[in-house]
Amino acid sequence: MSDDLSAMYQELILDHSRRRVGQRTLEAADASHHELNPTCGDEITLQVTAGAATGAVGELAWHGNGCSISMASASILAELAADRPGTDLRPLIDEFRTMMHSRGRGEPDDSALGDAVVFHGTSKYVMRVKCAMLAWVALEKCLDALPAGPAATADA
Amino acid sequence: MSDDLSAMYQELILDHSRRRVGQRTLEAADASHHELNPTCGDEITLQVTAGAATGAVGELAWHGNGCSISMASASILAELAADRPGTDLRPLIDEFRTMMHSRGRGEPDDSALGDAVVFHGTSKYVMRVKCAMLAWVALEKCLDALPAGPAATADA
Amino acid sequence: MAPMTLSDTTVALTDAEVAAIRSDFPALDARVNGHPLAYLDSGATAQRPLAVLDRERAFLLESNAAVHRGAHTLAGDATEAFEDARHTVAQFIGAGDDEVVWTANATDALNLVAHAFTAANRPGAVPDERLALRPGDEIVVTEAEHHANLIPWQQVAAATGATLRFVPVDDDGVWTMVDAAAVLTPRTRIIAVAHVSNVTGYTAPVAQLVAAAKELGAITVLDACQSAPHRPLDLGALGVDFAAFSSHKMLGPTGIGVLYGRQPLLDALPPFRTGGSMISTVTMESAEFLPAPQRFEAGTQPVSQAVALAEAVRYLDRVGLDRIEAREHELTTRMVDGLTGMPGIRLVGPRVGEQRTGIAAFDVAGVHAHDVGQLLDARGIAVRVGHHCAQPLHRRLGLTATTRASLYLYSTTDEVDRMLDAVSGVRAYFGAR
Amino acid sequence: MAPMTLSDTTVALTDAEVAAIRSDFPALDARVNGHPLAYLDSGATAQRPLAVLDRERAFLLESNAAVHRGAHTLAGDATEAFEDARHTVAQFIGAGDDEVVWTANATDALNLVAHAFTAANRPGAVPDERLALRPGDEIVVTEAEHHANLIPWQQVAAATGATLRFVPVDDDGVWTMVDAAAVLTPRTRIIAVAHVSNVTGYTAPVAQLVAAAKELGAITVLDACQSAPHRPLDLGALGVDFAAFSSHKMLGPTGIGVLYGRQPLLDALPPFRTGGSMISTVTMESAEFLPAPQRFEAGTQPVSQAVALAEAVRYLDRVGLDRIEAREHELTTRMVDGLTGMPGIRLVGPRVGEQRTGIAAFDVAGVHAHDVGQLLDARGIAVRVGHHCAQPLHRRLGLTATTRASLYLYSTTDEVDRMLDAVSGVRAYFGAR
């Protein structure tokens, strides 16, 4: 296998794509969003409960079907969100989007992105950027819908 | 002017395009056909009275508007028809069509075609073939409509 | 199952001949991710031989002008080249020149026909009896259709009150004339099916369908996208009423497709697009339309594309569709045999030994099709992944997406083997259990 | 009359620059009937520079694949090139990327918009309020429209019960905002006009029309076929709701056109063609459509043509639309002055000194336009003859056909002079009295 490929399918990604952290259903969510990737037909439904601060979430859960990239990305997002209670997640989403649009250039900021830096290799594959973004866009839409007040939305 | 052009616009054609032999209206026609050239919007209405034999016409008249080629062709056709009373005109039409589809090749049969051989030069100009055929197609449709009985129709 | 149409005496293209053909297709020499490209995505779009590129360029440099308009020399040359192209394509499919309509693609061609039914049956209109659709009348498609031959008919049904019915497929995605017969009724007015499925490679029993349709007085519409490029086609002899296919799947350019319509039926359809070059007389209040095919060719046509498509057709004719078909049959058998033996691989479509045209779509247990495709791409192997515009079929098969390898005249044994080898390693790579 | 849009400081292309430009267009070097070609038919279709031909060929040899489908490297490259092309064209016309829809040609684009009104107002449907057309509502066009911007609206009127009204032209074929104002009423729902007439070269007072339309809540549709190729265009700033133009008139290939639609209005239109790549979810019973522009791009798109059109746009940008406009203005003045002074010539359109864009259509007393064209062709001069898809305008002017010379960035003074010289001999040749 080529090196590029293993830069994309890193062990962490393959592992998360199977473990699927946060794949469950919340009984009482404050916001929920269904995001579809029309090019492949894959979909994710993401749910959150509102956190104390603007842009923060209490609980985050998701379910869906998709490729290893989309599933691993949702899983890692769920882990990151759980690790950052009370934090505004918007800057994280923005940072992730910037990295995913970098086409593999530059060095991602792993202090900000944590394990999500693992998708830097995916950003080279234009056709797979949407896969990695799927859960993140869903989270962004959920944050917009939370009572704490919507901020400007950008597209994936 | 180029030689090709004068092969097309022969004096006889320019002359007939102005004289327009047979441009009049019959009070009592046995068949009448309106033929339109959709590429330019020009049109000819041709009328005939039935002749004694199959495919022969008594009187032939026409009116219409069009380019010099279409007008001259109608005029020469009217003259030829008047010169051949009692003759089946279908072979003449077929001969004319064959010449018009010759793309300027070969030698037209002037014993059969009479003055209509003058359109041999026009047959090189694919875009003008329809002009020369307009009146002739109208005559063919008239012959089809005559009680003497229709024969197989071919397109211009 | 449809009987094998392949004559036993047809000699498949040899490896040496395919090698010679490949030299006409520089695009196939590409390297992808450090590997030689193995282009197994011709079912989506084919590559173009130099002859086609050269012909279009020559046309553009020597005789480019607006056609059917004006009388200058270039316009005459362009018009001739354009109408010669129509004649070439008509001959290729056993049609008359006035039975060939240029469209934007096959989708556009199918929409043209479907739209005619909607327009003819507009409230207040008195439809031509052949086009009449009354509430309760039925339009029949199969569960395996490409969206292009499904959604336009859903739209017709919604607009006219007709009912859309479908021939169900079995667990392999295959249907037979028995299944079709169970769906046809005296109310069936339209039968629209893919000649060859772009997912299963299955060939519809067209002759039997046409016979059934004639008995019912129903109109037949053939989606010939996956057959026209790959086998000799005589639409006149098949007896279908309409057929559609796309240039870009048969070595020609994008931007042009073909609608075949049997005369005089084609002439009975109301126009789809209106505008220039399709009218005889226009006033501010109304317009009179020219006969087919001009009636359907509004505005400036894909002229250089028609000329290029004709060159593609000549290329295919020179190679010989029968020999292409025989060659693809050999390679298809190799793909099918290879995939069928592999653990965790579920091949969709007709079983081993049954007829299948140049297409192998499969599911890899535990691995998403896009990941399969990515891994193959890393080895230079280009396949398509997804629902291939056949969502209902995939849903029926319990799948969201499949991986599809598809062949053409330039495909090699080596490419097939590389694909099989890569697929055999997919599950291990992703740790699928 | 619209004010001159030309800034006085813009320097027209010089003869030397035009000579350099011509070397990019080998088609212009042709000899016709023993004379050098004088191609004065760019209003029908333009010639293509080598850069455009080369770019399309390079795309086809290096990155040809189906777009928005599959995940292999070639497909990724093709998709990027395709969407980059959309971005380039969007920038060129002052639009957002999601406001640019690829169509088959301008005619197709106008039909797409018109069809949306028919579909939205189908009996039983509840139309989006912006698209609603009730009996008695009015659609306004001008008497000078190209059939492509007339017949589709006749069809909408017939299907919806709306009334088609028209702004009349004067004896020169010209109309003003005063004439338009007299036709607009509170029932006006759609105003569809040519930005520049393909017969008179007259430029519509778009800013004033848009202001009037906004006051009435009417939708504006601009036929930009003869403006987009010839002058800087900022559709966003103009404020029209929709606009249509064709690639082949602006150095790009046939087989592709552009529909511009202001968001979110564009997104409110129902689809025109249905099929693959324009849906999100499809069942056997129904389909959900993607947002614009994808919703309107059913089936395989004119991919290499989009890439080539983007190259054409870059070519125009490099030369500078403002300088092209200034150059054409000089040559147009020369044509107008020359023709106006000639006995027996009736020039259609704005008078000497009034704005006119690169087009001169005229009648020669006593000589049919096709004969005029033939005589010019014998001298290598390619002009268009006929009604130029504007029959109602010609009827209003009392003419069946006119001869039309039309310019582009590569046109020369010498070509114009040869045309004028040839025209001056026409009546004598045919013995016109």
Ligand SMILES: Cc1ncc(COP(=O)(O)O)c(C=O)c1O
């Ligand atoms: C003003 C105008 N509108 C519409 C059209 C139609 O363009 P197309 O034939 O490319 O669809 C043309 C060109 O023929 C035109 O000049």
Ligand SMILES: Cc1ncc(COP(=O)(O)O)c(C=O)c1O
């Ligand atoms: C069976 C079938 N029908 C229809 C289509 C649509 O063709 P196009 O996208 O060229 O319109 C395709 C190809 O995508 C196909 O394979």
Ligand code: FES
């Ligand atoms: S392929 Fe569908 S989300 Fe990745």
Ligand code: FES
């Ligand atoms: S140009 Fe119209 S008939 Fe000759």
